[in-house]
Amino acid sequence: EMLATRGFGGHHLAKRFECVGMSHRSPLRFISEVIGERSEARSYNTVAFERDEDQGRDSGVRIIRLNQPKSLNALTETMGDEFTSLIDEISADQKTRCVVLTGEGKAFSAGGDMQFLLDRAADKPHNNAVIMRKFYERFLHVRSLPVPVISGINGAAVGAGLCLAMATDIRIAAKSARMGVTFCSIGIHPGMGATHFLPRLIGHQSASKLLLTGDLIAGDEALRMGLVSEIVETPEEVVPAALALARRIAAQSPTAIKTCIRTLRNKYDADLEAALWQEANSQGLCYNTGDVDEGVASIKEKRKANYYRD
Numbered sequence: 001e002m003l004a005t006r007g008f009g010g011h012h013l014a015k016r017f018e019c020v021g022m023s024h025r026s027p028l029r030f031i032s033e034v035i036g037e038r039s040e041a042r043s044y045n046t047v048a049f050e051r052d053e054d055q056g057r058d059s060g061v062r063i064i065r066l067n068q069p070k071s072l073n074a075l076t077e078t079m080g081d082e083f084t085s086l087i088d089e090i091s092a093d094q095k096t097r098c099v100v101l102t103g104e105g106k107a108f109s110a111g112g113d114m115q116f117l118l119d120r121a122a123d124k125p126h127n128n129a130v131i132m133r134k135f136y137e138r139f140l141h142v143r144s145l146p147v148p149v150i151s152g153i154n155g156a157a158v159g160a161g162l163c164l165a166m167a168t169d170i171r172i173a174a175k176s177a178r179m180g181v182t183f184c185s186i187g188i189h190p191g192m193g194a195t196h197f198l199p200r201l202i203g204h205q206s207a208s209k210l211l212l213t214g215d216l217i218a219g220d221e222a223l224r225m226g227l228v229s230e231i232v233e234t235p236e237e238v239v240p241a242a243l244a245l246a247r248r249i250a251a252q253s254p255t256a257i258k259t260c261i262r263t264l265r266n267k268y269d270a271d272l273e274a275a276l277w278q279e280a281n282s283q284g285l286c287y288n289t290g291d292v293d294e295g296v297a298s299i300k301e302k303r304k305a306n307y308y309r310d
Contacts, residue, residue, distance in 0.1 A: 046079035047086050048104065052243060060097030060250040061243060062090050069105025073158050074113045080138025087141050097250035097257070099145055099169055100242045102152035106235070108177065109161025117188075118296060120287040129277075129284035136192045136276050139164050143269070148249055148261050151240035153177045153228065154235040158216070163192035166201060169261060171228040172242050174235040175219040179227065185214030185305065186295030189282035196275035200268060202226050 046068050052061035064086060090096055103109055112135075117177035120128050142149055142164070151157075151165040153173035160178050165171050173179070181198060183190040190211055199207040202225040209215070219231040232241050249257060286292060292309055298305035 025269075042085060042089070044082045044086060046076070047082050049086060049090070052100075052247070054247055058095060059247050060095055061100060061246040062098075063094070063100045063102070063239070063243075064111055066089075066101075066103045069103075069107070070106040071158065073103040073105070073108035073161070074110055075139060075164070076113045077135065077138070080135065084138050084141045085144060091145055096145075096147055097254055098147050098246040099149045100152055100239065100246050100251050101142065101149055101165075102154055102239055102242070103161075105155075107155040108151070108153045108157040109164060110156050111159030111161045111182075114296065114299070117186075117287075120283075121182070121292045121296070123287065125281075125284040125288055127284075128287050129280045132191060132283050133276060134219065135278040136280070140167050140193060140276075141147070142167055143265060146258050146262070148246075148257065150242045152238040153179065154238040158182055160192045163194050163197065166197035166227075167193060169264070170245070172230045172232065172238060172245070173219045173222055173228040174238050175231050175233055176235065177219050177222075178216045179218075179222050179239060180214060180216035181211050182214040182216070184212060186299065187289065187291030187293075187305070187307070188286040188295070189279060191279045191283050193272065193279070195279060196272055197268070198227075252290055 041188060044067075046066070048065040048067040050063040050065070052063060062073045064083075066079070068076075068079065090099060114137075120131065123131070138158070148170065149168040151168040151171045153165055153171055155174065155176060155177055157165050157173075157179045157182070159182050162181055181190055181194045185193065192212065198211065201207075202210075206225055210217070217225070217227075219228065222228045223231050230241065232238055294307060295305050
């Protein structure tokens with residue numbers, strides 16, 4: 001059954017997901033410490049945290065789960081605030097060697113929240129540009145982690161959801177996971193680094209095709225393009241595969257790993273700020289057109305958008 005997804009940049013053709021809590025738990029042995037269960041840690045509602053244990057010892061790997069499965073882990077301002085705080089907590093932990101980021105339930109993240117998009121359509125372009133730039137910053141804060149981050153794409157990663165995955169260092173995906181940057185399909189300019197990260201990962205021509213058509217691709221095609229480094233057969237295998245790689249990285253020299261990941265990110269971050277403001281300004285303009293209204297209506301009505309003008 002097909003269902004329009006909820007996020008801005010996350011729309012038609014995504015599989016309907018039956019969101020069940022903790023259905024994709026790793027069979028590997030680890031200690032689960034959801035933030036809030038420890039008295040010294042802040043309590044979170046939209047994100048969850050786990051420490052990985054390997055043969056009875058802390059492996060140095062930390063697992064972050066986007067934890068709003070009923071909304072397909074739609075990215076909201078509230079989640080962004082909690083995500084930022086959690087990133088800061090993990091960064092302060094000197095024992096952290098590598099991080100795995102994944103989604104709870106059947107999706108990695110279907111994109112931004114629809115109500116957020118509707119609120120932007122009612123605001124002014126200048127306000128929207130500033131608001132969007134702040135929105136990006138909440139989730140791109142993942143790049144401030146001083147250790148490598150691996151995205152375990154267990155299900156749909158669409159729009160801003162895929163942008164979050166692209167902001168990490170390595171991506172492993174389920175063969176069935178659907179990925180795409182579908183912003184233009186709902187009447188808005190791509191955002192959250194889509195136009196910056198995607199061409200650098202898969203090349204200008206392939207990135208242009210995905211950005212301009214809003215096409216969704218599955219794991220096999222994402223691997224062929226270079227969007228992900230590895231695919232596994234089932235969603236249940238994603239976190240174990242990501243953990244296995246994370247443990248290998250965590251076993252390396254911590255100083256060498258931290259300095260290497262900073263050098264690698266510096267190359268990508270050189271023009272990132274300018275790209276983000278260009279995207280934010282462009283989205284600010286798009287929100288005030290009839291195209292966004294039509295795009296939102298098409299999602300709600302589960303039909304193809306009609307952008308032709310009489």
